[in-house]
Amino acid sequence: MTGNIIQLDNNGNLKHFLSTEGLSQSLLQSILDHAESFAGVGERAVKKIPLLRGKTIANLFFEPSTRTRTTFELAAKRLSADILNLNISTSATSKGETLSDTLHTLEAMHCDMFVVRHANSGAAHYIATQVAPHISVINAGDGRHAHPTQAMLDMFTIRRHKKSFENLRVAIVGDILHSRVARSEIHALNTLGVLETRIIAPHTLVPKGVEDLGVQVYNDMDTGLEGIDVIMMLRLQKERMRGALLPSEQEYFQRYGLTSERLAIAKPDAIVMHPGPINRGVEISSEVADGEQSVILQQVSHGIAIRMAVMAMTMGRSNDDMENTE
Ligand code: CP
Numbered sequence: 001m002t003g004n005i006i007q008l009d010n011n012g013n014l015k016h017f018l019s020t021e022g023l024s025q026s027l028l029q030s031i032l033d034h035a036e037s038f039a040g041v042g043e044r045a046v047k048k049i050p051l052l053r054g055k056t057i058a059n060l061f062f063e064p065s066t067r068t069r070t071t072f073e074l075a076a077k078r079l080s081a082d083i084l085n086l087n088i089s090t091s092a093t094s095k096g097e098t099l100s101d102t103l104h105t106l107e108a109m110h111c112d113m114f115v116v117r118h119a120n121s122g123a124a125h126y127i128a129t130q131v132a133p134h135i136s137v138i139n140a141g142d143g144r145h146a147h148p149t150q151a152m153l154d155m156f157t158i159r160r161h162k163k164s165f166e167n168l169r170v171a172i173v174g175d176i177l178h179s180r181v182a183r184s185e186i187h188a189l190n191t192l193g194v195l196e197t198r199i200i201a202p203h204t205l206v207p208k209g210v211e212d213l214g215v216q217v218y219n220d221m222d223t224g225l226e227g228i229d230v231i232m233m234l235r236l237q238k239e240r241m242r243g244a245l246l247p248s249e250q251e252y253f254q255r256y257g258l259t260s261e262r263l264a265i266a267k268p269d270a271i272v273m274h275p276g277p278i279n280r281g282v283e284i285s286s287e288v289a290d291g292e293q294s295v296i297l298q299q300v301s302h303g304i305a306i307r308m309a310v311m312a313m314t315m316g317r318s319n320d321d322m323e324n325t326e
Helices: 025-043 067-078 099-107 123-130 148-162 180-192 249-256 296-314 319-325
Strands: 056-061 082-086 113-118 136-142 169-173 196-200 216-218 230-233 271-273
Touching: 025 067, 025 148, 025 180, 025 296, 056 067, 056 099, 067 082, 067 113, 067 136, 067 148, 067 296, 082 099, 099 123, 113 123, 123 136, 136 148, 136 296, 148 180, 148 230, 148 271, 148 296, 169 180, 180 196, 271 296
Parallel strands: 056 082, 056 113, 113 136, 169 196, 169 230, 196 216, 230 271
Antiparallel strands: none
């Protein structure tokens, strides 16, 4: 849906961040490198740098969120930007105002960036085509389509643990059909050059034609976990399911739940990831979610650094600018 034409400006720099699809390996690595340089800000006594001072960012979340909304807010604050959190349930949208009118109203307040989560695939892309040229749009999750900052914080977590991507076998497990995270992960993993990406899911939760994205499909979890370095668990996206795609949650857990016994099939140093929110006893046991190989809470922390990186880059600010502010 999103090529890199609309995401990049005329000089090839990131203008909007709508999808990991179509972006080059060097650009994805640059996001990870920028995030590395921002990661230490949260450990300082004063957790702020003045990189985006004077910029105004609007968080527009038309769907619920805990991690993404709050880490975007913290990221903006750590960059010294002003941030508006539009409460959609109490905004004029609930009185019938169109998305376009809401956007133009916020533009009139001289916003510089919109961070958008929406239930409709393509919403962030549409907004990027509507806004004034100085405004950047960041996709914080659109329908089943994409969740690019989640994918990049996951890539950051993998790079921190495994150093490079080229020898890795990665398994994405669960509800691939409804998952915007899975799509963004697959594009990012392909571009960053992993050895193999597997998806492990029941037939009913595998999107048609997913093999065309270069992944191996496994319906049996025990076979799919053999030799795996990184396990990414996904929750069942019940809010997007129409009809009965699954047996009971108990049966799902028996066949696709990540337990300690199943984790032992993967490589001994495999890491366990989950974008959250997690459903304990449905896709993952508490023992694994809270266990030594789990990096789930690290993913949340890394979300701040990645979102700082993407916000800075879309506003045309770099690591060098940051060093000059220290
Ligand atoms: N991972 C993720 O998008 O979580 P939230 O829905 O809490 O933002």
